[in-house]
Amino acid sequence: MARPKIKAGTSVNPKITRSSTLLFDKADDLYNGKHRIYGRHGSEVHDALEKAFCTLEGGVACTLTPSGLAANTLSILANTKTGDHILVSDSSYGPVRNFCNNLLERFGVETEYFPPSLGGDIESYVKDNTRLIVLESPGSLSMEIQDLPAITALAQSRGITTVVDNTWSAGLVYNPLKLGADIVVHSATKYYGGHSDVLYGAVISADKKHGELVRKTAVALGNSSSPDDTYVVLRGFRSVIPRFEKQAKTALSIANELANHPKIKRVIHPARADHPDHKIWARDFSGSACLFSIVLEPCPEAEVLAFLDRLKLFAKGFSFGGYESLIIHCDPQLNRNFNPGFGGPLIRLACGLEDGEDLLADLCASLEELNLDQMA
Numbered sequence: 001m002a003r004p005k006i007k008a009g010t011s012v013n014p015k016i017t018r019s020s021t022l023l024f025d026k027a028d029d030l031y032n033g034k035h036r037i038y039g040r041h042g043s044e045v046h047d048a049l050e051k052a053f054c055t056l057e058g059g060v061a062c063t064l065t066p067s068g069l070a071a072n073t074l075s076i077l078a079n080t081k082t083g084d085h086i087l088v089s090d091s092s093y094g095p096v097r098n099f100c101n102n103l104l105e106r107f108g109v110e111t112e113y114f115p116p117s118l119g120g121d122i123e124s125y126v127k128d129n130t131r132l133i134v135l136e137s138p139g140s141l142s143m144e145i146q147d148l149p150a151i152t153a154l155a156q157s158r159g160i161t162t163v164v165d166n167t168w169s170a171g172l173v174y175n176p177l178k179l180g181a182d183i184v185v186h187s188a189t190k191y192y193g194g195h196s197d198v199l200y201g202a203v204i205s206a207d208k209k210h211g212e213l214v215r216k217t218a219v220a221l222g223n224s225s226s227p228d229d230t231y232v233v234l235r236g237f238r239s240v241i242p243r244f245e246k247q248a249k250t251a252l253s254i255a256n257e258l259a260n261h262p263k264i265k266r267v268i269h270p271a272r273a274d275h276p277d278h279k280i281w282a283r284d285f286s287g288s289a290c291l292f293s294i295v296l297e298p299c300p301e302a303e304v305l306a307f308l309d310r311l312k313l314f315a316k317g318f319s320f321g322g323y324e325s326l327i328i329h330c331d332p333q334l335n336r337n338f339n340p341g342f343g344g345p346l347i348r349l350a351c352g353l354e355d356g357e358d359l360l361a362d363l364c365a366s367l368e369e370l371n372l373d374q375m376a
């Protein structure tokens, strides 16, 4: 993917060119609109990465962003104006809520959250001024899968743009543009960076109209990303499939083992038949990913923290898709309008590239010491 045109002795990878200033031999070229005129507008390696993301998602245009959060906020800004109403899934990534509630609101755009399980019933939330529906499927803490075809059918009939955060699936096992979405966003920080050493994002559009809106908004905002970071993300494309597949396999096998553990109330993994949205997942996804959640039997917060602190292979940290396994307790950041009612502490696990049996043993050893008695 994204190979340069091959001549004799061509490097297998695109060049990294570091530049703010681009030079022109003819004055006319400065303003005739035919050339890239400034470093902020990208370089050869940016072009290659944009092409790779378009190929991945089946989109016609890609705008690169300095982070995944920037990809989300850019796609929202590009599609709203004062007086608009937008619908955001209640399961959306917390910092997206922060952006909507604290910044977008200042510019007169009203955000309304809806229960992630609504599907086509989202119609009851649509107003005359609804311009945008923002989805994340699955929700990256609580793992709800949205009925995207039902939502996009409704959105299309009302001229509403749909944006889907597709970070969980890396675009490898879920294709929202094929299911009618207009825009897909990625935090490339996760699987495409793959080594927890770069922040990056991408916005991929299904058609030219949305692609232009996003690109013009990014230009107006002065978005740019370094060629070095861009190269690192492009390099991630080369090995993402085997990394993703190994991590997904490990995650599902750990989820299946933990489902029978007496100290675990619930495993929330969409590929398991006991997931409430499993049928939608089986219809729309071709596989699962490294990320899933568990609900512990009710226990004091101190026990939850001690459970995490005893782990030796799962490190405590806020990400996924890197080589290392990560874990977080979610309750402090579960800022929801519709209480999903987990009935116990929610923990999110991101499986890395370590041996799956070692990871399971790490979890089981720590669960062994988890003390539920205090809740009896």
Ligand SMILES: Cc1ncc(COP(=O)(O)O)c(C=O)c1O
Pocket: 067, 068, 069, 070, 072, 093, 136, 140, 165, 167, 168, 186, 187, 188, 189, 190, 199, 200, 201, 318, 319
């Ligand atoms: C689903 C999802 N979208 C977006 C982001 C933001 O990505 P970034 O860290 O690249 O800003 C994250 C980060 O955790 C995420 O989980």
